[in-house]
Amino acid sequence: MIFSRFSYTIFMSQTPPHIDCEVMIQDIIRRYEAYGERGEVAKIQAAYDYAQKAHTGVFRKSGDPYIIHPLSAAQELMILQPDSTTIIATLLHDTVSH
Numbered sequence: 001m002i003f004s005r006f007s008y009t010i011f012m013s014q015t016p017p018h019i020d021c022e023v024m025i026q027d028i029i030r031r032y033e034a035y036g037e038r039g040e041v042a043k044i045q046a047a048y049d050y051a052q053k054a055h056t057g058v059f060r061k062s063g064d065p066y067i068i069h070p071l072s073a074a075q076e077l078m079i080l081q082p083d084s085t086t087i088i089a090t091l092l093h094d095t096v097s098h
Helices: 005-013 021-033 038-054 068-080 084-092
Strands: none
Touching: 021 038, 021 068, 021 084, 038 084, 068 084
16 A cells, blocks of 8 residues: 555554553563563563663654553563563663663
8 A cells, every 4th residue: 555645654653552561561461471481471471561660651653652662572572571670671671872
């Protein structure tokens, strides 16, 4: 589909659909629990909580809350069944810049 500059501007300025970050992190945790160590779940949750605080009030150009980026990256990694350290690093990877 080809967008004119005008239609692209309108498209990009539309309010993004509601994204529930809590549902995303719970999906990551549920998937990790299927293969990982239960004792690590609290660390994953703590990393998410920290990242959520660090990204509060920060938005992507699309209008999505910035926390969507590390959550999406972590969800994509789940197919590889990463260890908890990798999940935590993924959730925290942009906290330094914000």
